[in-house]
Amino acid sequence: MDARKPGPRYAQVSDILQQRIAAGTYPVAGFLPTEAELCQEFSISRHTVRDALRRLAEAGLVQRRQGSGSQVIAANPQGGYVHSMRSLDELFQYAADTRLRVDRITESVPDAVPAGMLGVDAGQVWLQVAGLRLDAAGRVPICWSSIYINRAFAGIMPDLAAPPGAIYRLIEERYGVMVERVEQEIRAMPISAPAAAELGVSRRIWAVQVVRRYLDAGGMVMLVSVNDHPGDRFSYSMQLQKDARGRV
Amino acid sequence: MDARKPGPRYAQVSDILQQRIAAGTYPVAGFLPTEAELCQEFSISRHTVRDALRRLAEAGLVQRRQGSGSQVIAANPQGGYVHSMRSLDELFQYAADTRLRVDRITESVPDAVPAGMLGVDAGQVWLQVAGLRLDAAGRVPICWSSIYINRAFAGIMPDLAAPPGAIYRLIEERYGVMVERVEQEIRAMPISAPAAAELGVSRRIWAVQVVRRYLDAGGMVMLVSVNDHPGDRFSYSMQLQKDARGRV
DNA sequence: ATTGAAAATTTGTCCGGACATATTCATACA
């Protein structure tokens, strides 16, 4: 160790080890020296070595396992960009207080085309809800929604006539299943006749179609929503921030 | 402490403190007891107390400051959803190996409408590059791009005729400025005449317009790109994952 | 060669102490 260098020793050791990992001295999938060996090499206590290793683990460079050792799992800190949201409600860009005017509730097998678009197996029976989403006052139409619900959650059917909020939340509360992952797709396509009629827009306007698949921890599709927004008054915006976790 | 409870003591203490924070015993903006006081209350060593507090800090519940104390900054772990990418290149959904066929390079003041759309001050002079983005073979057109570059980076102008990759990367390498934040907007709009002509699509097709603003750490807009994709063959997809950081 | 138990290895948890450094607060001074 060199006392002239700046910063605490655990940071110095952590930096040195990171350089070695980047240089390939400790290759990915290989193992770092044991804590005892690092203590000896740097003439520091095990406590300080562990602080250094903790930083490497937090940076996602190594994985530590009791009894086994510290394994290198990445050569460089990831530190990409993230788009984060506190709640899934931020996926809906419109104000949170909207209401869904349900047009019809059916139990059906989606046609081949919708099934492919939905990213779910064809031939499966889904609970389908369709309707117009309006602002809180019930005046301004926002989008035309078709929502496909996994039949495992058919129990929420009575509540669908006037859903109090987002339907995925209804399922989370009723069944205790949490949404673990959401896949979202945004595309432009010619607006469908019913959507144009309900939204009161010209059929020459295209729709921005937002498809969201809600999956649980097991990868099961809980819910798929298809929202057709009038293309002349909808835009989707998001902010990405450099991830701070990558630093060591 | 109760030895019957499961898990290590620092986790038990961390859980208890978190419950107190959630209950308001330690209100937000207030301070936790000092390490010494916690040592006494739980009859554990300072080392164990520090491990417990570290977990709370990592969960974003408290902020620790030397000489001051541990301040509560949130009552509940956030644990929202994140959409993360290792590189900004993942923002471009098409294959990474595309090339930009530059049509023209000008230095101009964007019109009022584009300036507003771009989210930058009007009246400013920008370096503007426009052209068609093609696949690697140069056969299939992908989108029509208009790129507005902050004049502070006018030095990259010679390299713009045949940009080797993404232009933001050119700036990062040449000037040593890193992109800290990206704002992205996706909307559908009638396709412009030049875009339709260059892309070889009907003017009745709408375009999916993706506007990206690249900002540095100081909030300066480095670059704005406007990409018009043919709406009949483009979709934007993203995956959101439940954030694992929220656990304590 | 395979299995199973014991031993060695390695990290996890927990304790004790000491000094450094940043912050806050009380006090004396102008």
Add this chain to the structure above:
DNA sequence: TGTATGAATATGTCCGGACAAATTTTCAAT
């Protein structure tokens, strides 16, 4: 009253040690 100084306080860093728990290795018995 305002300011500067020093004391008290609180967290940061670092060392030493001990035992627990998980894993891997060794080696003997089948």
